[in-house]
Amino acid sequence: QVELVESGGGLVQAAESLRLSCAASGGTFSSQDMAWFRRAPGKEREFVAAVAWSGSFTDYADSVKGRFTIFRDNAKNTVHLQMNSLKPDDTAVYYCAATDSPIIPLMKGEHWYAYWGRGTQVTVSS
Numbered sequence: 001q002v003e004l005v006e007s008g009g010g011l012v013q014a015a016e017s018l019r020l021s022c023a024a025s026g027g028t029f030s031s032q033d034m035a036w037f038r039r040a041p042g043k044e045r046e047f048v049a050a051v052a053w054s055g056s057f058t059d060y061a062d063s064v065k066g067r068f069t070i071f072r073d074n075a076k077n078t079v080h081l082q083m084n085s086l087k088p089d090d091t092a093v094y095y096c097a098a099t100d101s102p103i104i105p106l107m108k109g110e111h112w113y114a115y116w117g118r119g120t121q122v123t124v125s126s
Contacts, residue, residue, distance in 0.1 A: 002027035002115040004096045009120030012086055016124075020081040022096030022117060033099040033106060034072055034079040035113060038092035038122075045095070047108040049081060059106045063089075086124045093119040 035050035097113035
């Protein structure tokens, strides 16, 4: 049973930074693509960033390119999302997600990800 647990959310001011972490257990982490999604109040959940099983490939939503960085540590079964220059529009619940096996190329659609965490709240004040 794969379990994903997010941490690192909180309340920050605009232009500040925050790092989210996701700890995975119960699966073969080094064979899973990992991603972050988010759901803002009143909106549908959307793709934020993904990293391939090897860490060699990443993909980002246009809205976060240049500000967010996704990276993973396969030795520690963790994936992180470094968020810089945060904006009030980044306020959302952020979810960690994992595939069952590597998918080429990296996918942005929710249905490609079999496992989900419960989410962590990020609030950015103006």
